[in-house]
Amino acid sequence: xxxxSQLTQQEKEKYMAxxxxxxxxxxxxGEVPIGAVIVYKGEVIARGHNIRETTxxxxxxxxxxxxxxxxxxxxxWRLEECQLFVTLEPCPMCSGxxxxxxxxxxxxxxxxxxxxxxxxxxxxxxxxxxxxQPYLESGILEAECGELLTHFFKELRARNKKRKADGVE
Amino acid sequence: xxxxSQLTQQEKEKYMAxxxxxxxxxxxxGEVPIGAVIVYKGEVIARGHNIRETTxxxxxxxxxxxxxxxxxxxxxWRLEECQLFVTLEPCPMCSGxxxxxxxxxxxxxxxxxxxxxxxxxxxxxxxxxxxxQPYLESGILEAECGELLTHFFKELRARNKKRKADGVE
Numbered sequence: 660x661x662x663x664s665q666l667t668q669q670e671k672e673k674y675m676a677x678x679x680x681x682x683x684x685x686x687x688x689g690e691v692p693i694g695a696v697i698v699y700k701g702e703v704i705a706r707g708h709n710i711r712e713t714t715x716x717x718x719x720x721x722x723x724x725x726x727x728x729x730x731x732x733x734x735x736w737r738l739e740e741c742q743l744f745v746t747l748e749p750c751p752m753c754s755g756x757x758x759x760x761x762x763x764x765x766x767x768x769x770x771x772x773x774x775x776x777x778x779x780x781x782x783x784x785x786x787x788x789x790x791x792q793p794y795l796e797s798g799i800l801e802a803e804c805g806e807l808l809t810h811f812f813k814e815l816r817a818r819n820k821k822r823k824a825d826g827v828e
Numbered sequence: 829x830x831x832x833s834q835l836t837q838q839e840k841e842k843y844m845a846x847x848x849x850x851x852x853x854x855x856x857x858g859e860v861p862i863g864a865v866i867v868y869k870g871e872v873i874a875r876g877h878n879i880r881e882t883t884x885x886x887x888x889x890x891x892x893x894x895x896x897x898x899x900x901x902x903x904x905w906r907l908e909e910c911q912l913f914v915t916l917e918p919c920p921m922c923s924g925x926x927x928x929x930x931x932x933x934x935x936x937x938x939x940x941x942x943x944x945x946x947x948x949x950x951x952x953x954x955x956x957x958x959x960x961q962p963y964l965e966s967g968i969l970e971a972e973c974g975e976l977l978t979h980f981f982k983e984l985r986a987r988n989k990k991r992k993a994d995g996v997e
Contacts, residue, residue, distance in 0.1 A: 712905075
């Protein structure tokens with residue numbers, strides 16, 4: 660695993676802000692607000708946001724879509740010089756896709772204590788039994804990334820409560 | 829986790845033979861021969877085979893493609909009554925997609941001691957910290973599934989050796 664980041668704190672926050680912008684697009688579609696971008700040589704080359712309810716496809720997480728987009732852009736399944744920024748700690752599927760795509764650096768915002776596998780439940784990205792371990796850093800714009808989710812689920816609960824009270828459900 | 833399979837041994841082998849047929853399609857394209865099918869109410873509704881070199885997309889594993897196909901077919905990200913058959917033990921990405929898609933049963937052929945996460949390096953599908961645990965069974969037509977891979981890599985090594993001897997590389 661690389662022990663140091665190739666980026667300044669200012670750069671990390673700039674790119675995470677782009678991932679947050681993606682999360683906000685998800686929110687505007689009524690989707691859980693999670694966003695991701697992939698950076699290659701200082702440029703955002705791929706983007707993704709969670710669209711599971713829209714696509715009705717369990718695999719359409721922000722990171723997976725961004726990785727698929729990046730593979731197209733660099734015309735290679737190896738994303739060895741790429742940096743992933745994602746607002747929430749990746750799940751097993753997305754952690755696995757990061758390993759398969761051999762991304763060099765991964766930065767995330769908020770922890771996911773329920774399904775996160777980059778430090779919460781386990782750390783797949785640091786497991787040297789797999790053939791790739793990226794540099795990993797958490798907590799970039801953590802409060803803002805987490806607040807997006809907290810706000811979304813609070814609103815959702817309020818809507819569901821109102822629906823029940825109105826006798827819709 | 830469900831403790832018993834919903835299928836007879838004959839049915840399991842019939843569906844695994846369909847996954848093997850998918851693996852052979854991958855092989856015919858020069859791809860590592862891994863195949864998968866998804867069964868819903870006794871019918872194969874989705875198929876996938878590894879096409880990573882063709883697509884240049886790190887995420888195009890047999891299981892992930894089959895899961896995406898199945899979500900389209902049932903028009904739902906929840907594949908709760910679906911059974912996955914795959915020739916090789918799933919990796920972290922595909923194990924994660926199985927959990928996210930909530931597939932009810934998973935059957936695989938050969939173990940993958942290098943990257944398998946359904947019993948080899950760990951067992952993500954049996955980890956009750958995630959919100960879904962499918963029924964899991966390994967060893968279905970194991971020899972045939974494994975032989976496909978052994979043969980493929982033997983041929984690949986022979987070709988590479990010949991290329992070196994010919995001075996192509």
